[in-house]
Amino acid sequence: DTGVSQDPRHKITKRGQNVTFRCDPISEHNRLYWYRQTLGQGPEFLTYFQNEAQLEKSRLLSDRFSAERPKGSFSTLEIQRTEQGDSAMYLCASNGGVGTGELFFGEGSRLTVL
């Protein structure tokens, strides 16, 4: 257990529905990252926050995706109008912002779009 919590762990939805994932980072960590991982591939960077500011977004983050970290603590990743291609593991990680730069990952939220 790294101390990063993600919810839900599994989500099955129908195409066209909206889904939201939540990440609770390690409490003193000011940086929070979202990644997506599909079968057989390494995690792909989506976006990251420093406190409540979203500082970088990947081109993978289409306009159907939105991430927030309103109080600089937990974060949500929402996918609107889901497509089958959105089926993946969504990973969250946090980092203290100084020192080694080690990222602490959660267990992930697995999304299946039918």
Added chain:
Amino acid sequence: DAKTTQPPSMDCAEGRAANLPCNHSTISGNEYVYWYRQIHSQGPQYIIHGLKNNETNEMASLIITEDRKSSTLILPHATLRDTAVYYCIVRDTGGGNKLTFGTGTQLKVEL
């Protein structure tokens, strides 16, 4: 794009040392080499990192060549629980500590 090249898979006998190679020939002077691993259905786990010198911790050793164009992660006494995908990542000191993963090496430890 990932800046590293790793073999897609390796096998190792339990109790023996597992030596996982990584090529990073375009690494620049301020870029660190990080190793993470991912056990099936879990999030990636940090193992070790280094800049120029060899490093050792309770999990592994990292050997970086003098020209820094390649490195080797050594698990001194591999166990079945070390079966995982191992990712070698070159990370800039800037960029918000973002990591760019490749496809890694699937290490299978067998009896």
